Amino acid sequence: MTEKTPNTIRNTIELAFEELSTEEMKTRALDFNTLLQKRRTVRDFSPRKVPREVIDACLTAGGSAPSGAHRQPWHFALISDPSIKREIRSAAEIEEKEFYEKRAPQDWLDALAPLGTDSSKPFLEHAPFLIVIFAQKFKLDALGNRQKNYYVTESASIATGLLIAALHNAGLATLTHTPSPMKFLNTILGRPVTEKPLMVIVTGYPEKGTRIPDIQRKALNEFVSVHEEWPAIEAPMKLL
Numbered sequence: 001m002t003e004k005t006p007n008t009i010r011n012t013i014e015l016a017f018e019e020l021s022t023e024e025m026k027t028r029a030l031d032f033n034t035l036l037q038k039r040r041t042v043r044d045f046s047p048r049k050v051p052r053e054v055i056d057a058c059l060t061a062g063g064s065a066p067s068g069a070h071r072q073p074w075h076f077a078l079i080s081d082p083s084i085k086r087e088i089r090s091a092a093e094i095e096e097k098e099f100y101e102k103r104a105p106q107d108w109l110d111a112l113a114p115l116g117t118d119s120s121k122p123f124l125e126h127a128p129f130l131i132v133i134f135a136q137k138f139k140l141d142a143l144g145n146r147q148k149n150y151y152v153t154e155s156a157s158i159a160t161g162l163l164i165a166a167l168h169n170a171g172l173a174t175l176t177h178t179p180s181p182m183k184f185l186n187t188i189l190g191r192p193v194t195e196k197p198l199m200v201i202v203t204g205y206p207e208k209g210t211r212i213p214d215i216q217r218k219a220l221n222e223f224v225s226v227h228e229e230w231p232a233i234e235a236p237m238k239l240l
């Protein structure tokens with residue numbers, strides 16, 4: 001018999017688990033990988049509108065992420081208002097100009113060179129939607145008391161990953177943008193100081209004819225080490 005997790009949870013529901021055949025598992029795993037491999041960061045967006053229901057469904061998918069102690073320590077600010085987008089663009093460009101011209105060390109600039117990025121951020125105004133991800137360092141109870149959250153950056157980043165995958169699956173392009181520093185986002189969006197802006201996810205349709213950097217992804221054996229239950233068959237047998 002397998003060892004069971006001690007059942008100390010008071011309120012439980014039965015897990016809705018649909019077991020798949022091995023064939024179905026393989027098909028789904030390969031298809032999902034094929035879909036995700038087609039995701040590329042886009043930096044030129046068309047101003048074409050995107051249905052709000054699509055964005056809402058993707059945000060909901062992002063919010064399904066696991067989180068430390070189930071605190072769900074994220075807030076997504078969805079922006080389509082042109083005046084707010086303009087404000088975000090001009091604040092981001094001020095910070096980015098400082099970064100590219102003064103603060104960035106040469107090795108960082110060298111790493112960015114193949115991507116062709118600079119301090120100009122027109123996509124912050126052109127794309128139909130910006131989604132600013134905030135990580136909630138504390139949860140505020142009804143009386144305004146602070147309750148600590150756990151694994152805040154990890155949890156909010158997983159939620160962001162699911163959001164990016166959901167937007168891609170829905171046929172939208174994304175850009176993960178991290179103006180540095182990002183505190184201006186709290187001021188513009190009226191978010192409390194207990195929230196740390198993590199990333200801006202820019203989304204919409206790519207501009208027609210958009211070109212992207214020709215970069216390669218690591219192969220599986222470059223980022224995976226395998227520690228199998230049984231030694232590989234060709235491994236020498238140990239004599240007793």
Ligand SMILES: Cc1cc2nc3c(=O)[nH]c(=O)nc-3n(C[C@H](O)[C@H](O)[C@H](O)COP(=O)(O)O)c2cc1C
Pocket residue numbers: 039040041042043115117175176177178179199
């Ligand atoms: C945490 C994070 C921050 C990033 N910040 C920026 C950014 O500020 N500006 C930008 O143009 N791209 C940014 N990117 C996008 C990366 O440059 C891009 O993901 C990488 O070059 C790989 O390309 P791909 O997404 O097309 O696979 C960021 C990506 C991540 C994950």
